[in-house]
Amino acid sequence: xxxxxxxxxxxxxxxxxxxxxxxxxxxxxxxxxxxxxxxxxxxxxxxxxxxxxxxxxxxxxxxxxxxxxxxxxxxxxxxxxxxxxxxxxxxxxxxxxxxxxxxxxxxxxxxxxxxxxxxxxxxxxxxxxxxxxxxxxxxxxxxxxxxxxxxxxxxxxxxxxxxxx
Numbered sequence: 001x002x003x004x005x006x007x008x009x010x011x012x013x014x015x016x017x018x019x020x021x022x023x024x025x026x027x028x029x030x031x032x033x034x035x036x037x038x039x040x041x042x043x044x045x046x047x048x049x050x051x052x053x054x055x056x057x058x059x060x061x062x063x064x065x066x067x068x069x070x071x072x073x074x075x076x077x078x079x080x081x082x083x084x085x086x087x088x089x090x091x092x093x094x095x096x097x098x099x100x101x102x103x104x105x106x107x108x109x110x111x112x113x114x115x116x117x118x119x120x121x122x123x124x125x126x127x128x129x130x131x132x133x134x135x136x137x138x139x140x141x142x143x144x145x146x147x148x149x150x151x152x153x154x155x156x157x158x159x160x161x162x163x164x165x
Contacts, residue, residue: 040105044098057105059113069109073101100161108157
């Protein structure tokens with residue numbers, strides 16, 4: 001089945017394939033609907049068990065934000081684990097991982113992925129053009145562009161996490 005025959009059911013938040021049974025010379029053996037959903041675990045740490053990446057937070061797959069955010073989780077946890085292991089921080093410091101990453105997941109990751117999905121769902125040509133104009137305005141203003149990039153790259157979230165004790 002040619003890629004152009006795949007469609008994204010925006011209003012329903014489902015990915016579906018339509019058309020024949022061939023995709024670039026490969027036979028499709030199974031198809032399924034994907035429902036976009038988002039969740040954040042109630043805790044990222046329980047005793048000696050830590051949740052990182054998709055185990056800690058599930059969001060829609062737009063923009064690879066889940067992967068990016070999961071890498072940020074891992075970097076945060078690795079740094080803290082190393083410090084505890086080497087005795088430079090007390091074990092109680094490990095609780096900070098949960099406070100930092102869960103807070104940022106709820107404030108930043110969820111907001112960013114919801115906004116990306118809503119952007120793709122815009123059907124009205126006038127609203128779509130207005131959003132493009134907003135983005136052009138951001139791109140033309142170095143200060144706003146920097147703020148936007150820090151936010152969408154999740155660097156702003158990492159910085160916020162570092163301020164949480």
